[in-house]
Amino acid sequence: MDLPVMPPVKPMLAKVGTGIPPGQLYEPKWDGFRSVVFRDGDEVEIGSRNERPMTRYFPEVVEAVRANLPERCVVDGEIVLVDPERGALDFEALQLRLHPAASRVRLLAEQTPASFVVFDLLAEGDEDLTARPFAERRRRLEVALADATPPVHVTPMTEDEALAQRWFDELEGAGLDGLIAKSPDLTYQPDKRVMTKVKHVRTADCVVAGYRLHTTSRNAVGSLMLGVYGEDGSLASIGVIGAFPMARRRALLDELAPYVTTFDGHPWDWAAHEQYAEATPAQRRAWGSRWNAGKDLSFVPLRPELVVETKYDYLEGGRLRHTGQFVRWRPDRDPRSCTWDQFERPLTYDLAELLGPS
Template sequence: MNLPIHPPILPMLAKRIEKLPAGSDWIYEPKWDGFRTLVFRDGGEIMIQSRDGKSLNRYFPELIEPLLEQLPRKCVVDGEIVIARRGALDFDALQLRIHPAASRVKLLSRQTPASIVLFDLLANDHRDFRSEVFSRRRKKLESVLSGATPPVYITPATDDAALAQDWFDRFEGAGFDGVMAKSKSGLYESDKRTMFKIKHERDCDCVVAGFRWYRNGERSAVGSLLLGLFDDAGILQHVGVCSSFSLKKRRELVSFLKPYRKNAMTQHPWRTSIDPGSKSGMKKPGAQSRWSQGKDLSWEPLRIELVAEVSYDHMQSGRFRHMAQLRRWRFDKAPEQCTYDQLEVVPPEELKAIFSE
């Protein structure tokens, strides 16, 4: 490709903060829950690049022609691939698209077609825009894509903090992660956390049903805690992990968990192998998938006695979408009280209010 920026390059990243920054120097955008992507176009060539620099072309064939039709002949843009279904973003459907079989990808591209939401312009024609301030890049993006039609979109943006807060409060039920805040004077800095993201955070009480050892291999520190919630049928479902601990805390957890390891597997609800297609529908740790990439998913059981309060940002298909954070131990709460009923259910808002299907 004969472009001022050559693939692969890493996208600019965001740092998490607690609340929207105020002031006149900010542009706010919805935070899309999809696959981050950079798109490079040079005439008849298109490369849809993943966050880690790999090509996504084969997984989203339905986007190639619209991008060739609508992008400038020579450009580099930053955005997010999403799938919208039944008034909400569907990340599960998006994950299914990363499949080794071309026939499966082709079928899904018809059944659950993807869209691409663009929010930054890195290059146009022979000009590199990364050294331009974001407010100018945004205006140029709006100019070159003023006629964009589905499945190509420009993300909504505003400098009105009240409107951004409204997006944050109302659109979580439609699958949005939160809100982005970008400095109007900010440059495009690859692989640096120069943007801000404000995400939802809630808490719930979970059973700590097991753990994994830390990666050093010496079994002297805990890597992660395995969390569970009881469903309506009384089955303990694996819902996620906590793993952001200091090395000191990881070593302390070895001693803390030791009493709960004794005879833990004897009556453990995850002790037997469960067929994923069985009526039990149990989610348990340790199952390999194409997402695990050969990682060691072995785990150690704990007696079903420990309860922890954790914070989380989003629930998806009965599991925490991202890693939970340990807040405190709840010795005053029985494991049987750790059910899905305690979770806040956010009513969906019409996605078309912010993203027309």
């Protein structure tokens, strides 16, 4: 491979904004695997945000790149997976694509094919475009991919702030994260937070029913395990809070000690579910690990008496899409009042309206 921009390349990043900044170019914020793709003839490499090779996991994307991208180019984009029934992004199914067995990779590529949404052009032919303004790179990208067909898409973009606000309000129902705002004169700056991301932020009161110890210290809390009550009275596991300074993690161990209990009668006695490996995805979400059936599900059970206000951005499949953030303890709340009805459900939006049919 011989390109003017060679792998590995760390993608350009975004800082968090509190509102839609004026005078920018706006794109939907896709929720998938950020990928810088390099093509030199038949050679294709897909690099992740952490510069790890992703090529082997997405053979259908490799073929789509050969069929749709310029003969020699480097592009920045997102590998996403669309649930055809819901017309929305399915990040959980996308996570399952990272499988070590080549035979499984081929099967998943057929059963749950991914798409590639392109939003920047870093190089074309022998030209390094990273020092050019984004508005120019975008125009060249649109020309270069004018004839692209699914599963390759050019991300929609607008300079209309009102349309950007509508995207922000409506596209969450299709599983998108929010908006990305870029200055028209922005050069491509790898690993620098020079764009702006605007995301939905909400809070919910959750029951703390357990914790996991920190991976590097047995004297510190790693994460608080969150739950909410359903109409049937069961406590569903919805995610964790995991970001604390180390001093706070150690203090939490003492603060939670009076609530430590046994698994007898605990709502999350996952060890009792010997059929875990054969369980349905819905059962696994209720019992434990979201991503990996082989993950250690051990935790320290707590009496479900503590309530914490949790900041979150998106609820997907009955789980927090990202790790929650601690806001405050809520000693004034009855744990049984922490129910599903406090979660805002985004409006349904079919991605085919945004990208066209796949």
